[in-house]
Amino acid sequence: MVNERIRIGIIGCGGIFQIAHLPALKNIENIEIVGVCDVSEKVAKQIAHYYSIPSYFTDYKKIAEDKRIDAVLITTPEHTHAEIAIHCMENKKHILVEKPMAKTIEECERMIKVSEKNNVKLQVGFMKRFDPALQKAHEFLNEIGEILLINVWMYDSIYHSRYARPFLPPRIFYSDEQIHNCLSDIHLSHMLGMGIHQADLINWFGGKAKSVSSIKKEMNGKVATSHIIKFESGAIGSFQFLRSTQMEWSEGILIHGTKGSIKVDIPFPYLRRASEVLLCKEGKYIKPIFPGVNQYQLQLEYFINSILQDKPSYPSGKDGLEAEKLIYAMYYSAETGEKLNISDLEKNKVYK
Numbered sequence: 001m002v003n004e005r006i007r008i009g010i011i012g013c014g015g016i017f018q019i020a021h022l023p024a025l026k027n028i029e030n031i032e033i034v035g036v037c038d039v040s041e042k043v044a045k046q047i048a049h050y051y052s053i054p055s056y057f058t059d060y061k062k063i064a065e066d067k068r069i070d071a072v073l074i075t076t077p078e079h080t081h082a083e084i085a086i087h088c089m090e091n092k093k094h095i096l097v098e099k100p101m102a103k104t105i106e107e108c109e110r111m112i113k114v115s116e117k118n119n120v121k122l123q124v125g126f127m128k129r130f131d132p133a134l135q136k137a138h139e140f141l142n143e144i145g146e147i148l149l150i151n152v153w154m155y156d157s158i159y160h161s162r163y164a165r166p167f168l169p170p171r172i173f174y175s176d177e178q179i180h181n182c183l184s185d186i187h188l189s190h191m192l193g194m195g196i197h198q199a200d201l202i203n204w205f206g207g208k209a210k211s212v213s214s215i216k217k218e219m220n221g222k223v224a225t226s227h228i229i230k231f232e233s234g235a236i237g238s239f240q241f242l243r244s245t246q247m248e249w250s251e252g253i254l255i256h257g258t259k260g261s262i263k264v265d266i267p268f269p270y271l272r273r274a275s276e277v278l279l280c281k282e283g284k285y286i287k288p289i290f291p292g293v294n295q296y297q298l299q300l301e302y303f304i305n306s307i308l309q310d311k312p313s314y315p316s317g318k319d320g321l322e323a324e325k326l327i328y329a330m331y332y333s334a335e336t337g338e339k340l341n342i343s344d345l346e347k348n349k350v351y352k
Contacts, residue, residue: 005030006304009063009093011084012076013038013047016098018172019164019270021075022051024297031304037063040175047173064088071121071307073300074098078192079183082107085122089114094121096303100196100327101320103183105345108324112317123303123313124320126200128266130298132290133275137253137262138205140279144257150206150229150237151254154198155245163249167270187216187223187334190243191327195225198239199323199330200315201253208232209326211341214334227330239330269295 008031010017025033035055038044048056057063063072064087071094074084082102085095095115101124102108115122128134141147157163183189202209206229214227222244229237251266260281267273274290306313325342333340 004308005032006307007032007034007068007070009034009066009069009072010036011038011060011063011072011074011088012098013040013043013173014075014175015164015172017073017075018047018169019167020296021073021300022047023169024294024300025073026051027294027297028301028304030308034068035063035066038175043173043175050171050173060084061087064091064093069093071096071303079103082111085111086114089118089120089122092118092120094303094307096121096123096125096300097320098125099200099320099323100192101317101324103192105321105324105328108317108321112321115313115317121303121306121313122317123299123306124315124317124323125299126197126315126319126323127269127295127299128197128201129204129315130293130295130302131266131275132293133277133288134201134264134266136288136290137255137264137275137277137279140260140262141205141255141257143260143279143281144255144262145259147206147231147233147235147255147257149254149256150202150231150235151239152198152202152237153240153250153252154195154242155240155247155250156194156243157249158244158246159248163268164270167272186221187218187225188331190223191225191241191331192324194243195239195241195330196323196327198241198251199326200319202229202237202239203319203322203326205253205255206231206233206235206237208322209237209329209342211339212326212329212333213339214330215337216334225330225334227333 033053037057041058044056072088074097078100209229210232211230217224224242227239249268253264255262263278265276272294274293279286329340
């Protein structure tokens with residue numbers, strides 16, 4: 001399949017698709033967008049017309065069952081991911097699904113089983129793994145000895161929407177309908193919707209977590225959480241998370257090992273630039289500089305090439321599952337005030 005094109009269908013045409021994924025798709029040569037689908041016929045029709053896409057639908061099954069289509073990008077709300085992805089994979093479609101992979105651990109496990117049964121790719125949209133600075137930091141783990149401590153933080157800003165404005169496409173299409181996230185629990189909604197990125201980074205840099213002890217502060221619709229993590233390697237870590245700070249976006253990682261340290265400052269995702277990384281070993285600092293980068297495009301390129309070249313999915317469904325487990329462990333620990341072992345997490349627990 002080296003010289004072939006991948007015919008792709010889109011399910012979910014909301015903001016994240018129009019702002020991040022669609023511009024990236026238009027820059028990739030070896031794909032053809034066959035059709036788009038959205039619950040809003042108005043939005044699906046307008047996008048298809050404006051971007052010269054042949055077909056539009058309101059029923060996702062039309063995309064799933066379209067024999068012209070090889071692969072599907074799913075950018076709908078997370079409570080729909082499993083149902084849509086499973087139906088698509090049962091129709092032999094390769095899947096790139098936005099984070100979080102699904103709304104529950106059990107759904108993630110089902111998605112993995114269906115992908116394996118049907119021999120199709122299942123990639124999860126953790127685009128931060130395609131940041132070259134984070135990749136360099138991850139490589140440098142081999143230089144810092146045994147990991148002692150990992151700190152991860154994510155403080156979103158009340159000015160989030162203002163950050164996004166300069167990156168809006170020339171035209172953006174809105175639905176007349178109000179689409180609501182089905183998660184009524186703000187704490188879980190925030191953790192799954194945004195904290196899942198940091199959960200994946202914690203797993204990627206720290207290895208498998210063994211247990212978590214969490215606390216939360218909730219006030220006027222705002223939730224602040226703090227988590228202490230113990231890893232199976234013996235390392236310890238922390239994660240602080242807040243969706244509504246009065247300052248600018250702040251996200252990063254700080255890792256200390258027996259022979260060196262790593263610090264990464266991660267920019268607002270739409271800025272299309274690499275993170276700032278500082279590497280330290282034996283009293284010497286290294287500060288690599290990377291050119292501008294579109295992580296959304298890089299993850300889509302990997303997805304397409306994984307199909308054409310039959311490469312493993314990355315990040316895989318199993319990566320999505322492990323991030324989901326960590327989020328639910330932190331969530332239940334904060335809700336109960338008790339330490340929670342990842343291995344004891346009941347997979348049939350779902351949101352309230």
